[in-house]
Amino acid sequence: MTSPSACWHLSYLHRIEYEVVDCPGVLDPHNDALLSVGNREDTGRFVIVDENVYRLRGAGIRNYFAHHRVDARIVAIPGGEQNKSVQTYLSLLTELDSYPIERRAEPIIVIGGGVLTDLAGFVAATYRRGVPHIKVPTTLMAYVDAAVGIKNGVNLNGHKNRLGSFEAPQKVLLDRTFLETLPRRHILNGVCEIVKLAVVADLPLLEMLEADGAGCIASKFQDERGARLLDHSIERMLGELEPNLLEENLSRTMDFGHTFVYGLETAAGCDVLHGEAVLLDVLLSATLAARRGMLSDADLKRILDLVATLGLVVNPVHLDPAELWDSVQERMLHRDGAQRIPLPDGLGKCVFVNDVTMEELQAACKELSMVKQS
Numbered sequence: 001m002t003s004p005s006a007c008w009h010l011s012y013l014h015r016i017e018y019e020v021v022d023c024p025g026v027l028d029p030h031n032d033a034l035l036s037v038g039n040r041e042d043t044g045r046f047v048i049v050d051e052n053v054y055r056l057r058g059a060g061i062r063n064y065f066a067h068h069r070v071d072a073r074i075v076a077i078p079g080g081e082q083n084k085s086v087q088t089y090l091s092l093l094t095e096l097d098s099y100p101i102e103r104r105a106e107p108i109i110v111i112g113g114g115v116l117t118d119l120a121g122f123v124a125a126t127y128r129r130g131v132p133h134i135k136v137p138t139t140l141m142a143y144v145d146a147a148v149g150i151k152n153g154v155n156l157n158g159h160k161n162r163l164g165s166f167e168a169p170q171k172v173l174l175d176r177t178f179l180e181t182l183p184r185r186h187i188l189n190g191v192c193e194i195v196k197l198a199v200v201a202d203l204p205l206l207e208m209l210e211a212d213g214a215g216c217i218a219s220k221f222q223d224e225r226g227a228r229l230l231d232h233s234i235e236r237m238l239g240e241l242e243p244n245l246l247e248e249n250l251s252r253t254m255d256f257g258h259t260f261v262y263g264l265e266t267a268a269g270c271d272v273l274h275g276e277a278v279l280l281d282v283l284l285s286a287t288l289a290a291r292r293g294m295l296s297d298a299d300l301k302r303i304l305d306l307v308a309t310l311g312l313v314v315n316p317v318h319l320d321p322a323e324l325w326d327s328v329q330e331r332m333l334h335r336d337g338a339q340r341i342p343l344p345d346g347l348g349k350c351v352f353v354n355d356v357t358m359e360e361l362q363a364a365c366k367e368l369s370m371v372k373q374s
């Protein structure tokens with residue numbers, strides 16, 4: 001007689017909770033936010049810092065931990081997409097493994113741009129199957145996007161974020177003063193993500209960008225208008241992310257601008273930043289939406305005028321429909337077999353479409369190239 005095969009069903013709910021906090025003067029020794037999670041006394045911290053930030057703020061970082069009598073192992077790592085690699089990830093893990101941290105009480109701290117926060121988040125997610133971490137974004141891209149969510153990862157085989165995980169930080173500490181030293185190109189790079197958010201999800205943000213965007217860029221977001229614009233942008237971004245943190249729903253508004261020109265920044269010999277690629281994708285998507293009658297000609301012109309007013313660079317990358325189509329195919333794998341392409345349906349609103357054709361893409365490319373030249 002055969003015994004009936006056994007079957008056990010397991011179910012476990014895991015709550016995700018973390019804070020994104022305005023934290024001016026995060027490196028002021030009297031500010032204890034960086035040490036607000038975990039052990040406070042006789043303790044250590046593994047601190048991953050962007051190399052440029054370390055050059056500019058290294059003394060302040062060392063002084064902070066010395067003041068609090070924390071034994072900090074500070075590791076400076078260069079930013080840049082080429083360093084978002086498995087090699088850098090493994091070298092960080094090896095370094096971390098030579099500096100024992102208590103598994104729960106000594107969170108990893110990362111201070112840097114999106115490349116570093118993505119790398120460090122993945123290190124934290126995988127070391128001992130997960131240790132806590134705190135993120136301090138120092139680029140606009142990380143401040144409004146990369147550091148405030150829970151996704152991390154590294155590139156593999158020339159593909160963006162092919163390895164990665166979802167791992168919530170314990171805290172994200174926002175200090176706008178880091179942006180003071182950020183080169184203008186990287187300020188504009190972050191602005192591209194804010195434009196993306198505005199066009200597809202937030203008309204009032206678009207109006208703020210039209211009114212104050214150029215001034216905010218000039219002041220590197222150091223004045224009150226800059227603070228308001230960033231707070232608004234982050235609030236909207238978090239509002240989009242929170243209900244779908246683990247991306248159970250693959251139709252994501254925040255995938256706008258991440259379909260046709262996805263991952264261009266990892267292409268060999270291509271000097272394009274992530275936000276610059278997103279902007280090109282946003283403009284192409286908006287052109288497609290206009291051709292479908294979802295955006296009026298006036299709406300499309302409004303987007304193009306905003307891009308010009310903000311001084312955003314539309315990178316003169318050849319809009320090759322065949323390559324853009326390949327990107328759509330790759331994204332379809334990521335989106336489980338369907339296009340799920342987010343397009344603006346009127347400014348500040350989003351719909352998902354599944355029927356974009358190669359011919360339509362070709363026509364939109366041609367139209368956008370003509371607009372860019374005129």
Ligand SMILES: NC(=O)c1ccc[n+]([C@@H]2O[C@H](COP(=O)([O-])OP(=O)(O)OC[C@H]3O[C@@H](n4cnc5c(N)ncnc54)[C@H](O)[C@@H]3O)[C@@H](O)[C@H]2O)c1
Binds near residue numbers: 113114179180
């Ligand atoms: N995880 C996510 O949800 C998410 C979202 C958006 C973007 N990203 C990722 O973010 C990455 C891009 O991030 P990034 O644009 O911040 O690039 P980055 O981290 O490479 O930083 C850009 C440059 O700025 C320098 N830098 C950083 N802070 C500085 C400062 N305060 N002053 C002067 N120089 C400074 C860095 O050294 C680097 O040269 C991409 O890999 C992208 O995929 C991730």
